[in-house]
Amino acid sequence: TSILLWFRRDLRLADQAAVLAAASSGAPVIPVYVLDDETPRHRKLGAASRWWLDGSLRALSKALEARGSRLILRRGASPQVLAELAAEVGARTIHALHHYEPWWRNAEKALVKEGLNLHLHHGNFLLPPGTVKTGGGTNFRIYTPFWRASQQLLPPPLPSAAPDRLAVPAAWPDSDRLSDWCLLPTKPDWAAGFRAEWTPGEAGALARLDAFTPHRASAYNDRRNYPSEEGTSRLSPHLALGEISPAQVWHAVEGCGAGVEQFRAELGWRDYGQNIIAEFPDYGARPAKPAFDAFPWREDAQDLAAWQQGRTGYPIVDAGMRQLWQTGWIHNRVRMIVASFLIKHLLLDWRVGEQWFWDTLVDADYAQNVVNWQWSAGSGVDANQFARIMAPLTQSPKFDAGDYIRRYVPELSALGEEEIHDPTPIMRRRCNYPMPIVGHVEARQRALAAYATIKAG
Numbered sequence: 001t002s003i004l005l006w007f008r009r010d011l012r013l014a015d016q017a018a019v020l021a022a023a024s025s026g027a028p029v030i031p032v033y034v035l036d037d038e039t040p041r042h043r044k045l046g047a048a049s050r051w052w053l054d055g056s057l058r059a060l061s062k063a064l065e066a067r068g069s070r071l072i073l074r075r076g077a078s079p080q081v082l083a084e085l086a087a088e089v090g091a092r093t094i095h096a097l098h099h100y101e102p103w104w105r106n107a108e109k110a111l112v113k114e115g116l117n118l119h120l121h122h123g124n125f126l127l128p129p130g131t132v133k134t135g136g137g138t139n140f141r142i143y144t145p146f147w148r149a150s151q152q153l154l155p156p157p158l159p160s161a162a163p164d165r166l167a168v169p170a171a172w173p174d175s176d177r178l179s180d181w182c183l184l185p186t187k188p189d190w191a192a193g194f195r196a197e198w199t200p201g202e203a204g205a206l207a208r209l210d211a212f213t214p215h216r217a218s219a220y221n222d223r224r225n226y227p228s229e230e231g232t233s234r235l236s237p238h239l240a241l242g243e244i245s246p247a248q249v250w251h252a253v254e255g256c257g258a259g260v261e262q263f264r265a266e267l268g269w270r271d272y273g274q275n276i277i278a279e280f281p282d283y284g285a286r287p288a289k290p291a292f293d294a295f296p297w298r299e300d301a302q303d304l305a306a307w308q309q310g311r312t313g314y315p316i317v318d319a320g321m322r323q324l325w326q327t328g329w330i331h332n333r334v335r336m337i338v339a340s341f342l343i344k345h346l347l348l349d350w351r352v353g354e355q356w357f358w359d360t361l362v363d364a365d366y367a368q369n370v371v372n373w374q375w376s377a378g379s380g381v382d383a384n385q386f387a388r389i390m391a392p393l394t395q396s397p398k399f400d401a402g403d404y405i406r407r408y409v410p411e412l413s414a415l416g417e418e419e420i421h422d423p424t425p426i427m428r429r430r431c432n433y434p435m436p437i438v439g440h441v442e443a444r445q446r447a448l449a450a451y452a453t454i455k456a457g
């Protein structure tokens with residue numbers, strides 16, 4: 001009898017343990033992807049992620065066809081859709097990789113209730129979440145000791161190759177047509193900058209990795225904080241959709257010199273985030289520090305729109321928000337700056353920023369996003385403090401953001417090094433660039449005063 005191979009955010013054939021298990025079972029394999037906007041508490045994919053998903057599913061379909069197989073597309077609540085498909089083809093077994101978002105765990109429970117044999121395999125993270133423990137057997141809260149302990153259990157196993165063929169069923173079940181899912185923008189077509197920057201799919205992921213090794217990887221430590229340069233791997237959307245495994249990335253940078261350790265430590269942040277949401281499934285909904293429930297957040301649609309559209313009058317913040325809008329991605333240093341700005345300079349709830357990122361990032365990932373936003377807010381389980389307020393006007397020259405600003409805020413592109421980070425009022429008028437929507441010193445005082453109310457309470 002046939003078996004189902006259920007793809008989620010693991011859209012690859014190489015180093016994919018569920019693919020391998022299904023292929024080596026010898027049974028006819030029915031690969032399936034379900035577009036699920038319906039499972040309880042399921043976060044619908046954002047618009048940028050849908051754009052990416054379209055390309056990624058096309059690539060996966062082709063790769064399966066090259067192996068004599070197919071990708072079946074269905075839409076609806078995953079447990080029901082899979083149970084129906086299983087009944088249709090007479091399958092009892094499903095192979096899939098582990099995922100830790102709360103809605104996937106709900107879906108898995110529901111599938112087991114349906115009486116299906118769900119085989120879950122590891123491989124989306126360096127180490128399975130829940131396996132790295134303190135000496136006392138508890139989970140880590142803080143990244144640094146978590147990563148120290150993780151390293152004792154690493155490296156991950158060597159990656160496995162994609163199987164040459166998958167056994168096919170006598171007849172294929174029906175599949176939706178991908179174009180009917182309308183994952184791509186129509187009017188307006190906002191994705192031109194996305195197409196210029198990205199190639200979704202496994203081959204695109206390997207090409208990014210190739211471009212990163214060995215030189216960029218070896219310079220990573222020195223260059224990763226400079227947004228004007230391509231100092232980081234830009235693998236995040238590929239990793240988020242699972243088009244490449246962290247083990248593949250880990251082993252590919254072996255021997256690339258000085259930057260490797262720091263780069264692998266960033267992959268460690270990815271594992272850390274998964275551990276947090278595996279333990280605290282509602283991390284995206286609620287601050288981990290309960291005092292933050294009473295935080296006096298402002299509500300200000302105008303300030304929010306200025307942040308979203310890159311019109312705050314802080315060039316580094318605006319460059320970041322426009323890079324996000326144009327390409328679906330922001331440099332990590334600038335993510336930290338724009339998040340701090342929203343939360344502390346504008347005093348808007350981190351959840352509002354998290355939602356905007358969720359909708360606009362091509363690498364939008366529940367764990368990475370909510371853990372980083374709570375980290376920025378100082379409301380998380382980690383050690384970061386609200387009172388750590390980033391100063392955008394200091395960060396910008398410190399990390400040489402001039403060319404980055406010139407690229408994404410073209411009205412300032414004629415300005416020299418002296419003016420680009422904080423143009424004078426006259427320059428702003430001439431360039432038709434707004435005045436700062438809030439002053440740094442005044443914003444800082446307001447933020448600390450707001451924080452004092454919950455610290456006292």
Ligand code: FAD
Pocket residue numbers: 224232233234235236237239240263266267268269270273330331332333335336339357361363364365366368369370372373376
């Ligand atoms: P590299 O520097 O080349 O790092 C390699 C990989 O390590 C990345 O692809 C990523 O998978 C992982 N990584 C690096 N930094 C982090 C980090 N701080 N936390 C977790 N994983 C990390 N990353 C996402 O993938 N999805 C998100 O939704 C997301 N939201 C974020 C929100 C905020 C407010 C902040 C401050 C950061 C967020 N990040 C998110 C983390 C980080 O900014 C991106 O992973 C990184 O910029 C991706 O670029 P890269 O692939 O070139 O990274």
